[in-house]
Amino acid sequence: MSSEDLSLRPPEIVAQNAAKALRLREQFGRGGTEVGVARAMELSERRTLPPSTIRRMVSYFARHEVDKKGKNFFNAENPSAGYIAWMLWGGDEGRAWAIELKKRIGNAPDIG
Template identity: 60%
Template sequence: MSGNKPPQSVADAANKGLELRRTFNRGGTSVGVARARDLKNRRNLSDDTVKRMKSYFARHKVDKRAKNWGDEDNPSAGYIAWLLWGGDEGRDWVDGLQID
């Protein structure tokens, strides 16, 4: 296990995703919730987990086109899920890591 500790901004985005999911009862899967908990608690992530995060963001960037993306009063399920994985901060963080 390498030292892939999520920055505070990623932890904050994941926590926001968890809060929105509780409030609106939608968004994300059990895997996304587990990822959010790891990010929120700033647990060191394995290289494989970082690769899965990169893959998630690559697959789901199209979700940003959805209605209610970023709407705090009525967020789309995709927006909540994106936050569970660390949001834009998480995407930028994993994109900057050198993982083979």
């Protein structure tokens, strides 16, 4: 697999979701951890991510899928902390992107 075949750079929609979450976190004063904020910064800036980060994203989404059942997860006027945190990691599009990439990269080591 060459780097031309596979991009570890987040898609634009994932970057947009992360940027939106950073704005929501600022506006509402809740949602996510410092790790989630750091991830949102990487995603929103469309930085190329190492394989280990892709795997962490997949793990995050697996653990937090349950947050979608929480109060106000889908409330645009008053989003839950869980919604904001989910979006910090790229939202549903980030989840789909990370899962697909993980299938392709497997246990590839980080380079650098």
